[in-house]
Amino acid sequence: xxxxxxAQFGLGPIGIESIKYLATxxxxxxxxxxxxxxxKQEQSLGRLTGISSLxxxxxxxxxxxxxxxxxxxxxxxxxxxxxxxxxxxxxxMVQAGACVASTCEPLLYxxxxxxxxxxxxxxxxxxxxxxxVGTGVNPGFVMDLLPVVMTGVSTRIDCIxxxxxxxxxxxxxxxxxxxxxxxxPDVFQALFQEGKAGHAGFCESAAxxxxxxxxxxxxxxxxxxxxPVVADKPIKTEYVTVEVGQTRGLHQMVKVMYQGQLVIDxxxxxxxxxxxxxxxxxxxxxxxxxxxxxxxxPGDQATVASLINAVxxxxxxxxxxxxxxxxxxxxxxxxxxxxxxxxxxxxxxTVG
Amino acid sequence: xxxxxxAQFGLGPIGIESIKYLATxxxxxxxxxxxxxxxKQEQSLGRLTGISSLxxxxxxxxxxxxxxxxxxxxxxxxxxxxxxxxxxxxxxMVQAGACVASTCEPLLYxxxxxxxxxxxxxxxxxxxxxxxVGTGVNPGFVMDLLPVVMTGVSTRIDCIxxxxxxxxxxxxxxxxxxxxxxxxPDVFQALFQEGKAGHAGFCESAAxxxxxxxxxxxxxxxxxxxxPVVADKPIKTEYVTVEVGQTRGLHQMVKVMYQGQLVIDxxxxxxxxxxxxxxxxxxxxxxxxxxxxxxxxPGDQATVASLINAVxxxxxxxxxxxxxxxxxxxxxxxxxxxxxxxxxxxxxxTVG
Numbered sequence: 001x002x003x004x005x006x007a008q009f010g011l012g013p014i015g016i017e018s019i020k021y022l023a024t025x026x027x028x029x030x031x032x033x034x035x036x037x038x039x040k041q042e043q044s045l046g047r048l049t050g051i052s053s054l055x056x057x058x059x060x061x062x063x064x065x066x067x068x069x070x071x072x073x074x075x076x077x078x079x080x081x082x083x084x085x086x087x088x089x090x091x092x093m094v095q096a097g098a099c100v101a102s103t104c105e106p107l108l109y110x111x112x113x114x115x116x117x118x119x120x121x122x123x124x125x126x127x128x129x130x131x132x133v134g135t136g137v138n139p140g141f142v143m144d145l146l147p148v149v150m151t152g153v154s155t156r157i158d159c160i161x162x163x164x165x166x167x168x169x170x171x172x173x174x175x176x177x178x179x180x181x182x183x184x185p186d187v188f189q190a191l192f193q194e195g196k197a198g199h200a201g202f203c204e205s206a207a208x209x210x211x212x213x214x215x216x217x218x219x220x221x222x223x224x225x226x227x228p229v230v231a232d233k234p235i236k237t238e239y240v241t242v243e244v245g246q247t248r249g250l251h252q253m254v255k256v257m258y259q260g261q262l263v264i265d266x267x268x269x270x271x272x273x274x275x276x277x278x279x280x281x282x283x284x285x286x287x288x289x290x291x292x293x294x295x296x297x298p299g300d301q302a303t304v305a306s307l308i309n310a311v312x313x314x315x316x317x318x319x320x321x322x323x324x325x326x327x328x329x330x331x332x333x334x335x336x337x338x339x340x341x342x343x344x345x346x347x348x349x350t351v352g
Numbered sequence: 353x354x355x356x357x358x359a360q361f362g363l364g365p366i367g368i369e370s371i372k373y374l375a376t377x378x379x380x381x382x383x384x385x386x387x388x389x390x391x392k393q394e395q396s397l398g399r400l401t402g403i404s405s406l407x408x409x410x411x412x413x414x415x416x417x418x419x420x421x422x423x424x425x426x427x428x429x430x431x432x433x434x435x436x437x438x439x440x441x442x443x444x445m446v447q448a449g450a451c452v453a454s455t456c457e458p459l460l461y462x463x464x465x466x467x468x469x470x471x472x473x474x475x476x477x478x479x480x481x482x483x484x485v486g487t488g489v490n491p492g493f494v495m496d497l498l499p500v501v502m503t504g505v506s507t508r509i510d511c512i513x514x515x516x517x518x519x520x521x522x523x524x525x526x527x528x529x530x531x532x533x534x535x536x537p538d539v540f541q542a543l544f545q546e547g548k549a550g551h552a553g554f555c556e557s558a559a560x561x562x563x564x565x566x567x568x569x570x571x572x573x574x575x576x577x578x579x580p581v582v583a584d585k586p587i588k589t590e591y592v593t594v595e596v597g598q599t600r601g602l603h604q605m606v607k608v609m610y611q612g613q614l615v616i617d618x619x620x621x622x623x624x625x626x627x628x629x630x631x632x633x634x635x636x637x638x639x640x641x642x643x644x645x646x647x648x649x650p651g652d653q654a655t656v657a658s659l660i661n662a663v664x665x666x667x668x669x670x671x672x673x674x675x676x677x678x679x680x681x682x683x684x685x686x687x688x689x690x691x692x693x694x695x696x697x698x699x700x701x702t703v704g
Contacts, residue, residue, distance in 0.1 A: 021507050111695035118695075141505050145681065149501050152661050152682025153493050153654035155373050207696040212683055218699040287650040287657075291643055298639040302505035305639075309504050325681045329497065330504025331564055343463035343470075344559040347570040 003029040004315060007072040007098075008045075009063065009089065010079030011035040013172045014103055016049055017304045018076050023051050027312065031070040033059040063092055074311055077102035081200040083110050087117045090132060094124045100132045101310050103303060105201025107134025108144065109323065112207045112219055122321035133322045135310050137302035138164060139201035142293075143266055144208045145324050147281045151213070156286040159263050160209055165296065166270040167277045168249055172300055173239035179270045180247035181240040185228035188247045192226045199252050199268055206254045206264045212325050215258045222264075227251045229271040237272060248272045305332070355381040356667060359424040359450075361415065361441065362431030363387040363400060365524045366455055369656045370428050371401050379664065383422040385411040415444055426663055429454035433552040435462050439469045442484060446476045452484045453662050455655060457553025459486025460496065461675065464559040464571055474673035485674045487662050489654035490516060491553035494645075495618050496560045497676050499633045503565070508638040511615050512561055517648065518622040519629045520601055524652055525591035531622045532599035533592040537580035540599045544578045551604050551620055558606045558616045564677050567610045574616075579603045581623040589624060600624045657684070 006028050008019050015033070022028050033045050038061075040048060046055030060066040063075070075093045077086065083106035090100045110118040125132055134140070143162040151157055168176055180188035180197055191197035203222045210217050231248040235241070242248050249271020256264035277296040283289040313327040324330075358380050360371050367385070374380050385397050390413075392400060398407030412418040415427070427445045429438065435458035442452045462470040477484055486492070495514040503509055520528055532540035532549055543549035555574045562569050583600040587593070594600050601623020608616035629648040635641040665679040676682075 024507075109696070111697045113698075115695070115697040115701055137505055146501070148684075149498070149682045151684030153489055153649060153657045154684045155376075155653060155657045155660075157684055211694070211696050214694075216694055217696060219697060220699045222696075287653045288647075289645065289649060290647065291645050293641065293643050295640075295642065297505060297641060301507060301639045305505045305507045308507075325683060327681065329677045329679065329681055330501045331677060332500075332503030332506045332509055342563070342566075342568055343467065344461070344563050344569060344574075345463045345467040345571060346465075347572045349467055 001027070003027055004311060005029050005031045005070065005073045006311070007032045007034060007066055007075045009034045009075050009077045011037070011040050011048060011059065012078065012174070014300065014303060015078040017300065018078060018307055019045055019049050019054070020051065021304050021308050022076070023049070023054065025308065030054060030057055031072055032057055032066045034061070034063055034066055035059055036061065063089070063096070067096055071096070072098045074099045074101065074315060076307060077104065078307070079104070081105050083107055083114045084117060087114065087121050091121060091124060094121065094128050094130055094132060097128050097130060099130045099314050101307055101314055102132070102134050103136045103307055104134055105136065105139050106204050108136070108139040108201050109204035109207040109211070110134065110321065112204050118321055125320045129319045131314050131317045131319055131322050133310060133314055133324060133327060135306045135324055137297055137299055137306055139205045140306050140324060141302065142279050142297050143268070144205040145330065147209060147283060148212045148325050150281060150283050150289050150291060154283055154285050154287065154289065157213060157283055158261070159265060159284040160213070161265040161282040161284065163267045163280045164269070165274060165277050166299060167272070167274040168270050169237055169272050175299070176237060176239045176272065179249045180228055181249065181272055182242045183247045185230055185247050188228045189226065198226050198250055199270060202252055202254050202266065202268065206256050206266055208323060208325065209264050210256055210258070211323070213263070215256070215263055217256055217258055221258065222254060222256050224252065224254045229269065235272045242272060249274060353379070355379055356663060357381050357383045357422065357425045358663070359384045359386060359418055359427045361386045361427050361429045363389070363392050363411065364430065364526070366652065366655060367428075367430040368401055369652065370430060370659055371397055371406070372403065373656050373660050374428070375401070375403050375406065377660065382406060382409055383424055384409055384418045386413070386415055386418055387411055388413065415441070419448055423448070424450045426451045426453065426667060428659060429456065430659070431456070433457050435459060435466045436469060439466065439473050443473060443476060446473065446480050446482055446484060449480050449482060451482045451666050453659055453666055454484070454486050455488045455659055456486055457488065457491050458556050460488070460491040460553050461556035461559040461563070462486065462673065464556050470673055477672045481671045483666050483669045483671055483674050485662060485666055485676060485679060487658045487676055489649055489651055489658055491557045492658050492676060493654065494631050494649050495620070496557040497682065499561060499635060500564045500677050502633060502635050502641050502643060506635055506637050506639065506641065509565060509635055510613070511617060511636040512565070513617040513634040513636065515619045515632045516621070517626060517629050518651060519624075519626040520622050521589055521624050527651070528589060528591045528624065531601045532580055533601065533624055534594045535599045537582055537599050540580045541578065550578050550602055551622060554604055554606050554618065554620065558608050558618055560675060560677065561616050562608055562610070563675070565615070567608070567615055569608055569610050573610065574606060574608050576604065576606045581621065587624045594624060601626060
């Protein structure tokens with residue numbers, strides 16, 4: 001088996017962690033990084049990650065620059081939350097014959113806000129016989145993919161409810177900022193209304209659920225609201241300072257009505273110094289199913305895992321702009337499972 | 353879209369529930385039942401299930417008899433726990449061009465105990481371009497597929513631990529018997545050692561986990577033990593009577609060592625009058641993930657759901673003897689998702 005040649009587009013905190021995890025995979029060959037920051041372009045991936053085996057792997061200013069040196073099979077895209085901008089960045093990768101996995105949150109379900117660009121990307125994927133998928137942990141797992149997997153053992157689904165409570169104190173700086181930390185609550189609310197703050201991709205989680213369940217709603221039926229969570233004591237983290245009365249996080253909700261019933265009910269709290277972090281998913285119906293992660297699923301680490309672990313399934317999937325639910329069953333790909341099946345069987349017995 | 357023509361092989365409690373659920377699926381056309389019981393052959397599926405729309409659907413004595421009247425696309429196989437016997441029954445279905453989903457427990461991972469028969473079935477599947485899969489809730493979901501799905505957000509896995517506690521009081525009669533209810537503990541232990549009692553398919557859950565994680569163990573490394581759970585008060589259910597000192601259920605364990613470490617640790621208690629039923633899965637590693645179903649996943653209902661919901665993914669899968677982890681993401685297929693994608697998007701906007 002040839003290794004899968006992977007390039008990393010975007011060298012922020014998630015991009016760097018992505019390379020560190022990818023470097024542990026025997027099936028992957030890391031061929032380069034891409035970042036707009038000239039200071040990063042001067043360094044090798046080895047220097048940026050501390051992994052000496054990557055000392056000879058360069059950082060390029062653009063995907064085009066990278067392609068002059070090596071052709072990737074897969075690009076990992078961790079470069080912001082704008083679906084339009086991400087599709088613009090991904091299109092040339094697809095046209096160059098690379099599959100793309102992205103942590104851009106709305107790419108979990110890009111048809112919701114960018115149906116025309118999605119259709120163009122889908123067509124380009126099929127033309128080049130490659131696949132693109134948006135993934136992560138939220139969106140990408142806790143409040144969408146995992147509930148869908150639970151419905152695999154349901155005979156009737158009345159409502160899908162997911163609650164996630166995250167203590168953002170130990171999370172990366174960009175996340176602490178996007179939840180409004182340190183902002184006046186009115187300012188944060190205004191930024192959210194303008195689409196410039198808050199948890200991105202939340203409506204897309206709901207859209208993936210509705211699509212998977214065959215609930216034919218439109219974007220207008222997916223109603224999102226936000227309440228700032230206000231600090232009652234001062235908070236200082238590595239990245240932000242919050243005074244009493246300022247925002248320390250968000251309480252964001254998405255509800256979907258279908259045929260007069262509440263069918264999707266997503267409830268997210270992400271705040272500094274938030275107590276009792278946990279994730280709970282309830283599938284109301286038959287049987288009634290409730291599942292809890294008592295400590296929650298850690299965000300950043302699980303996002304990187306979700307991204308990298310999706311690659312072997314992505315390269316095997318049907319070409320197109322794919323949904324996470326359309327790839328094979330999520331799995332931690334420790335070894336190169338593409339290299340053939342080693343079945344567990346009685347000792348010294350072989351078949352074939 | 354043509355509906356998928358489905359036949360039900362085995363009309364015990366699970367088979368009957370399977371038909372009832374299948375009858376709610378717009379994508380399915382139920383073309384017949386198959387059972388060795390002459391009393392059932394005299395009745396229609398409508399009579400056996402109480403669903404009047406099935407009044408004209410017959411029960412046949414064999415798969416061959418059914419084929420003289422109609423050709424199924426899929427056969428649902430719910431007829432016992434012997435992997436050898438099940439493969440013998442499934443082989444002619446595959447040769448006739450039908451996909452097969454089965455609740456036969458060891459079929460979750462048939463390579464473990466029947467590698468040669470599995471290889472033959474796999475070859476027959478590829479020859480006929482159809483797929484076979486073993487599924488259910490346990491084995492099939494709680495202690496194998498779900499932990500695998502969880503590892504999709506893991507960067508390192510040290511050990512997979514799953515604990516399931518089931519109160520069997522309200523479960524079907526055959527299950528109450530297979531957990532030893534009413535037997536002398538020594539008799540039950542002896543039956544278990546002979547492979548004639550206990551929870552079937554438990555080692556197969558471990559094998560699926562080991563296979564999915566790339567832990568190259570053999571069947572000898574998968575160690576299963578059983579302890580009878582003894583009644584300290586008399587118990588009477590619809591199906592069995594248990595005196596003090598007799599068996600009221602089982603405590604069954606499977607452990608797998610790999611490279612000197614305990615990597616799989618499965619712990620199952622199924623007993624009458626068992627308190628605090630629940631399911632807990634822990635993926636030790638990075639991040640550390642623990643998930644609990646506080647009330648557990650109900651067995652029989654979820655088994656039927658898992659079986660029927662697998663069908664649309666099964667008919668789309670790569671031909672062969674498949675594992676549940678090789679099908680697309682588990683999903684409740686309410687509508688005919690095979691009939692094309694209806695994407696959730698802004699109102700009145702269409703693409704393509």
